[in-house]
Amino acid sequence: MKQGRHVILITGASSGMGREAALQLAGRLHRGSELWLVARRRDRLTELSEELGSRGVRGRVLCGDLLSPAFLSELDERLKSERPVIDMLINASGFGKLGALSDMDESHISDMIDLNCRALSLMCKLCIPYMHRGGHIINFASAAAFCPQPWFAVYAATKSYVLSFSEALSEELRSRGIVVTAVCPGPVRTEFFDIAEETEVIPLYKRMFMADKAKVVRLALRDSRRGRRVSVYGGSMRALRLAAHILPSGVIFFFIRLINRR
Template identity: 35%
Template structure:
């Protein structure tokens, strides 16, 4: 049985990736993971591929064990793993809940890493992993200090893992979007803390770019030339200067 596994499938970028994968790939099933069961169930009516909803809170260690149990039972061939689940907590590090910030690392970094580890034994030559990074991965980001650091870890992990898996023929790509209009901003308290925006992109646009870049076997996928330009620029500027420019844009003292 050939399947795709997609986390964060109940909303935003992950949901759009389910719809895009359903259109582009010939699979027996798509396993969709997030906490909100009814949102996952709804995907059944929107996709031609059989959808298997697996409602899990991925910040809990037991959830990865539950996922592993599904794999042991079904023994599928995972053609595509997309780690789309994630959230951010924006604002001054000291003022935001430490539990929420640690939970964001549990989801964005630890669960993503554990999902790769659990899935790899079921992947063969030609399979692929897509990890959701961020434009925040390329530099230190005040008021996104924990989120940005976690996304840097995701970017570097994805690149290194991709190199390790080259011999095995399993491709790894890290998707690094700029500002995308989703539920993410609400949970991060975007409006309260962030005031600079280049341009909003849609989750559909991210999904389309992701599928195009996967076909081209890119290791990093970035939507939009302003975002690509910014990534190129920060590679050449000292981190201190990049942070100063960002802080001035944000009104951070």
């Protein structure tokens, strides 16, 4: 094992799948490894770090806004001064807003692109120099990456970016023995939809396919260990991925119109 402090860095650790990943990984860490927990809500991160502490794992709170260049520089400086061995980077920070583009706030549009694409890419760039053979990057994309989604257009496009970026990065890092996995779940029961629905209610069919975050994360971690580039939870989402490959977008839009009754 490489000498130095071993770290797993998780963005979006204050809720949902990022938090779940921290809890699932806590049981499997090398002795002395730390979980570095990134998000904006300090109280949530502190509570998680205490929960990890009760399981004998050190969770370090790195509270900040990934939309802020100053916070990214702060993370960069911390990495440069501490030079940890990053065994795993999990990029789970992200958000989506439902609704038509013409009704959407400009700030929501640019923040979705900046957080889901820009910050995620920069986190990879910052962490890769501290990763070694056997390292893992897990990027949360979405099943929304598989095809354009009217009334969720910007979010789906950001997730197509994450999927494309992650697959390309996995090839770039293959010779260095670093595995990159894009996680592409359908709807998952987390706070994600509380935020998404501030602008429009989710269609009923998405509620029908809500998955359990523990199962999605367990599969993501397993797929990453197995060296898979893409992790898709559930038969219906695997079928959607196949359909999106085969069918022209006009046919997919017809079904979306039908389901959304628009």
